[in-house]
Amino acid sequence: KHNIPTAAERLRRKRFLSATVITCIGLVMIGGSLHVVRLGSLRMGEMRALATYNLKEESSRIRAAGEDIAIHEENEERKNQAGYTVAEAEALLTKEQWQELDSTVLIPAGKFLMGTDLKKADAASHPQHTVNLKAFRIDKYLVTNAQYARFIAATGHRPPSDWKNGRVQQGVLLRPVTLVNWYDAAAYAKWAGKRLPTEAEWEKAARGTDGRRWPWGNEMDPARLNTYYNVGSATDVTAYANGVSPYGVYDMAGNVDEWVEDDFLPYKGTDAPADVFQGKVARVLSAQDQAMKLSDMVPVNRLYKVLRGGSWKGDPFSTATYHRDYSWPNYASDFYGFRCASDAGK
Numbered sequence: 001k002h003n004i005p006t007a008a009e010r011l012r013r014k015r016f017l018s019a020t021v022i023t024c025i026g027l028v029m030i031g032g033s034l035h036v037v038r039l040g041s042l043r044m045g046e047m048r049a050l051a052t053y054n055l056k057e058e059s060s061r062i063r064a065a066g067e068d069i070a071i072h073e074e075n076e077e078r079k080n081q082a083g084y085t086v087a088e089a090e091a092l093l094t095k096e097q098w099q100e101l102d103s104t105v106l107i108p109a110g111k112f113l114m115g116t117d118l119k120k121a122d123a124a125s126h127p128q129h130t131v132n133l134k135a136f137r138i139d140k141y142l143v144t145n146a147q148y149a150r151f152i153a154a155t156g157h158r159p160p161s162d163w164k165n166g167r168v169q170q171g172v173l174l175r176p177v178t179l180v181n182w183y184d185a186a187a188y189a190k191w192a193g194k195r196l197p198t199e200a201e202w203e204k205a206a207r208g209t210d211g212r213r214w215p216w217g218n219e220m221d222p223a224r225l226n227t228y229y230n231v232g233s234a235t236d237v238t239a240y241a242n243g244v245s246p247y248g249v250y251d252m253a254g255n256v257d258e259w260v261e262d263d264f265l266p267y268k269g270t271d272a273p274a275d276v277f278q279g280k281v282a283r284v285l286s287a288q289d290q291a292m293k294l295s296d297m298v299p300v301n302r303l304y305k306v307l308r309g310g311s312w313k314g315d316p317f318s319t320a321t322y323h324r325d326y327s328w329p330n331y332a333s334d335f336y337g338f339r340c341a342s343d344a345g346k
């Protein structure tokens with residue numbers, strides 16, 4: 001015989017059931033949260049692996065925004081660094097190595113597709129348009145530390161700020177020279193009897209005439225370039241033979257951003273807002289802002305210079321052949337470098 005529960009017993013059972021349901025829901029939510037945390041931890045582990053160093057060392061490995069600029073400006077004041085003699089600089093590499101690094105590639109005259117109509121691309125790269133160029137020559141490789149050392153020895157030009165006593169660090173002679181601003185790059189090109197490539201010349205040398213997104217084709221392939229911390233530093237300029245452009249030019253995607261001749265100006269017919277191309281500098285506009293260490297970006301009557309190719313630090317999609325980066329010509333960074341060009345007859 002079953003006892004009929006009283007009203008009080010039914011209420012107690014109902015409360016117990018409700019508490020059980022709420023507890024189960026809570027456990028599910030906690031379990032889900034722990035799963036998300038675990039996934040986040042795994043993702044952080046992946047990012048640590050991509051960064052190629054222990055994130056506990058981050059403060060000593062990644063410079064704060066603007067720190068490269070301050071270091072470079074301080075370096076401009078240095079005088080009488082030991083450096084190399086001309087003979088010592090020449091002895092850094094063999095004759096065969098110098099000949100290969102000094103190689104140039106002929107880019108034939110004709111039309112090519114510049115820019116892109118892809119909606120997800122930065123508006124500054126819009127629209128795709130046809131450009132007709134005369135034949136020209138462009139360096140097969142980025143300018144290396146070894147080549148820049150030869151330039152410094154011959155001219156007395158200031159060395160990059162990461163060189164100790166005016167000398168290249170061990171093991172990086174064939175890496176692209178970095179921590180050079182646009183003026184440094186232009187000075188080297190003039191000394192070498194060349195010039196910086198125009199933005200159009202650079203892009204044609206990188207993508208050929210068929211409008212491809214990367215030097216090798218239309219699909220991103222991380223095995224063909226040095227980008228997004230997949231190495232963790234710049235690499236030798238000869239390292240990525242499988243990533244050359246249709247003309248055989250190396251490192252037109254990744255490794256280091258490359259200074260070109262042009263100011264950062266809009267393409268005809270672009271849908272990019274004019275403000276994108278407006279030069280701006282950080283200025284403190286009031287005593288209150290100064291006390292709070294705040295600044296505003298204020299327009300100035302100066303133009304940025306264009307950088308191309310993306311870098312070892314950047315987003316892989318910034319390495320697309322049409323992508324336009326920009327910076328002040330007096331700025332330098334450990335992912336800014338360059339190559340030279342010349343007219344076809346030279």
